[in-house]
Amino acid sequence: MRVLIIGIGTRGDVAPYTGLGGRLRVAGHEVAIAAHEPYAEMVRACGLEFRPIPGDPLPLLPAGKGGLPAGRGRERTSMAARVGMFAEYERQTGDGIVAAAERGADVLLLNVPASAGIHVAEAMGVPSMGVYLQPVDPTGDFSPVLGAFTRSLGRWGNRTASRLAFTTPSPVYLGARRLRARLGLPGATAAATYRRRESTRWPVFHGFSPSVLPRPADWREGLEVAGYWWPEDPPGWRPPAKLVDFLDAGPPPVFVGFGSMGSGPLARAGEAAVTALRRAGLRGVLQTGAAGPDLGGDDVFHAGDVPHSWLFPRMAALAHHAGCGTTAAGLRAGVPAVGIPAMTDQRLWASRLAALGVGPAAIPLGHLSAERLAAALDAAVSERSYRDRAGILAGRIEAEDGAGAVVEAVGRIGG
Numbered sequence: 001m002r003v004l005i006i007g008i009g010t011r012g013d014v015a016p017y018t019g020l021g022g023r024l025r026v027a028g029h030e031v032a033i034a035a036h037e038p039y040a041e042m043v044r045a046c047g048l049e050f051r052p053i054p055g056d057p058l059p060l061l062p063a064g065k066g067g068l069p070a071g072r073g074r075e076r077t078s079m080a081a082r083v084g085m086f087a088e089y090e091r092q093t094g095d096g097i098v099a100a101a102e103r104g105a106d107v108l109l110l111n112v113p114a115s116a117g118i119h120v121a122e123a124m125g126v127p128s129m130g131v132y133l134q135p136v137d138p139t140g141d142f143s144p145v146l147g148a149f150t151r152s153l154g155r156w157g158n159r160t161a162s163r164l165a166f167t168t169p170s171p172v173y174l175g176a177r178r179l180r181a182r183l184g185l186p187g188a189t190a191a192a193t194y195r196r197r198e199s200t201r202w203p204v205f206h207g208f209s210p211s212v213l214p215r216p217a218d219w220r221e222g223l224e225v226a227g228y229w230w231p232e233d234p235p236g237w238r239p240p241a242k243l244v245d246f247l248d249a250g251p252p253p254v255f256v257g258f259g260s261m262g263s264g265p266l267a268r269a270g271e272a273a274v275t276a277l278r279r280a281g282l283r284g285v286l287q288t289g290a291a292g293p294d295l296g297g298d299d300v301f302h303a304g305d306v307p308h309s310w311l312f313p314r315m316a317a318l319a320h321h322a323g324c325g326t327t328a329a330g331l332r333a334g335v336p337a338v339g340i341p342a343m344t345d346q347r348l349w350a351s352r353l354a355a356l357g358v359g360p361a362a363i364p365l366g367h368l369s370a371e372r373l374a375a376a377l378d379a380a381v382s383e384r385s386y387r388d389r390a391g392i393l394a395g396r397i398e399a400e401d402g403a404g405a406v407v408e409a410v411g412r413i414g415g
Contacts, residue, residue, distance in 0.1 A: 001028075003410060004105035005131065006114035007035045008093050009057055012259055012325040013111060014039045015231035016133060016207055018046040020109075022232050023403040024410060034100035046232040051103060053096035055089045057113075061343070090116070090175030098183070107410060112136055112146075116179055118197070123183035127413040130204030131406060133324045134345040137204065137223055138162035139216035145345040150364075159218070167191040203413065205406050208324065211396040212331060212352055227402025228328045233307050246285075246301040252316040253283035253301070254377055258340070259323045269340070269368055273319065274300055276373035282381065285311065308333075317380035319373065322350035322362070331358065334394030336386035338376045340365050358390040 003024050007014040014035045021031040025048065032049035036056065043050040060082070094116040101108065101120050108128040110117040121128035134145050140155030144162040153161055167190050180187060188196075196202075201222035207229040215225040247253070256273040270286065277284040277300065287303045303311070308329035312318065318330045322339035327349040330337045339350025339362035350362035360376045380386055 001410070002030045002032070002104050002106045003109060004051070004101060004107070005031065005033045005109045005111075006053075006097055006100070006117050007033055007039075007111050008053060008113035009036075009111065010061075010259070011039060011042075012323045013113065013133065015042065015325055016229040016328075017109075017111075017131070018043060018048065018232040020131065020207070020229040020403050020406060021048045022046060023407055027407045027411070029410065032100070032103075032105075034097065042234070045234045051100040053093055053100065055092035055096065057089065060086055060089060087174060091178070094175050094179045098179070107413060109406075109410070116176060118193070118202075119176055119180050119183060119185060123185055128202075129409065129413060130202070131229075132204055132206050133208065135206060135208075135213065135216070135348075136162070136165070137219060138166075139218055141216045141218070142348055145348050147344075150347060163194075166194040166197075203409060205402075205409060207402055208328065209331070209397045209400055209402070211393060211400070212327075212356065213348075224405065226405040227400035228332070228397065229403050229406075230309070230328075230332070231307075231325070233309055237307065237310075239306065239310060240304070243285075243301060243303060243306065246283075247314055250283055252314060253285050254381065255285050255287065255312065255315045255318045255320070257287035257318075257320045257326065258342075259321045259326060269365060272368055272370045272373060275370035276377060279370060279374040280378045280381075282316070282377060285315070317359075317377060317386075319377060319380075321365070322346040322353065324349060327353065328397075331390070332394055332397055334387070334391040336380040336383075336390050338363065338373070338380055340368055340373075342366075356389065356393060357385065358393060359386055 005017045005021055007017045017033050021033055025031045032051050033043045034051040034053050035043065037052050040050045040052065097114060097117050097120050101124060106126055108117050108121045108126060109131045110128060112132050112134055118128060136146055138159045139162065140158045143149035143152050143158050144165055146165060147161065152158060169190055176193065177187060198220065201220065203222045205224050205226040207226060209227050210225045254277060258269065273286065284300045285303050286300060287306065308326065312329050312333035312335055315335050318335055318337040319340060320326045320337065322341045323346055337353050337359040339353050341347045341350040341362055342365040353359045354361045360379045363372050363376060
C-alpha cells in the first residue's frame, strides 16, 4: 500500500515521521513524506521518498526570520501582514498537498498543520488519519495549545476555546474553501467540516508518550495516544571531531537550544544562555542556529546539526524551547531539562517537564534572564531527584511502541 505522510512545518514537525515511515516500510508499505524542501535530504537519507511542499513556515513564527517589527503603532500593520502571509502559506501548502497526493497514495497520514489533506483525501476517495505531535482536540485538561493562552481557562473554558479553533472562520478555513472548489467538492464551513470529523470518529494517533501526557478522559473515541515516533538517525553519521574533543575535555556540559526559531529575541536569549552557563560554572553546548552571535570560548561549543539521540545522553542537563521533538529526545535520554517556551504547545511540554519532576519550573522566553537561567541550570545539575525521575521516566518511554500502533491502524483503514 502507498502511504503518504504529510509533514507541514519546521524540522521538528517532520523528523519524527522518518522513524514512523521506516516502520511502515518494514511492514511492507511504500512510504513517501511530503514536506518543505529544506528537509528533503533528511527524508531521502532514511530511504524514504520525498515529495516537495512549497512555502516557508519560518517567517510565520513570532520570532522567525523576516518577522515584522512589533511595538506601539506598528502592531496592527504587523498583524495584517501576518494574516496575509499565513493565507498565502495556506494556499501554497494546500496546492502542494494536492500535487503530492496526485503522484500516488492509497492512504494519507496528516500532521496538525496539514489539515487541508482531509479535503484532498475526500476528493481522491482514499482513507486518511491524523498523526499528530500535539494534542489539539478539545479537552478540559489544559488550555488550547495552538493559541496564545498562557494559563488554564478552566475545564469548560479550555474545551470551548479549543472547539472554537476548529469551527471559527480563519485563513485556514478560507484556504479550505478555495481548495474544495478546486477539487470539485461541495462547499463546507469550518463548523461543518469539524462536525463531520467528529461524527465519523476520524482517527488520530498522537506521537507522544502517555507517561508524559496521559490521554484526556474527555476525548472522544478515535483519539489515541500512541507513544513517541523516534526520528531515524542519518546512516553513517559521525560526530564532528571538535565536538568529541570538547566533550572529552571536561565534565558533561549543558545543552542549550531553541529549535527552528530564528532571530529577534533569540539573539538576546543566546547571550543570556552563555552568561548563565558561566555564572553557574557550567560548560555548554549551544545549538541556537541563527539565534545569536558566536559567543565561543573554551567553555562553550557551538554545535551545528547534531542528532539529539547522540548528543543528549552526554549532557548534564538541557535547556530548550520545549518543542515536542526536543522534549521527547531529552526525556528518552533521561536527562533533567529546563523548558524555555515561546509559543503554542511549547508551553504545555515545558509545564509537563516540571510537573513530572524532571526539571525545575519553566522560564518563558519573554522572561528569560541570565540570573533565572543560571539558578535553574544549577538546580537541574545539582539536585539528584531530577535525574532520578528522568531516568525512571526514560525507562517507561523506551518500553513503548508508538509506531507499532500506527502501523496496525494503517493496515486496518487501508484494507
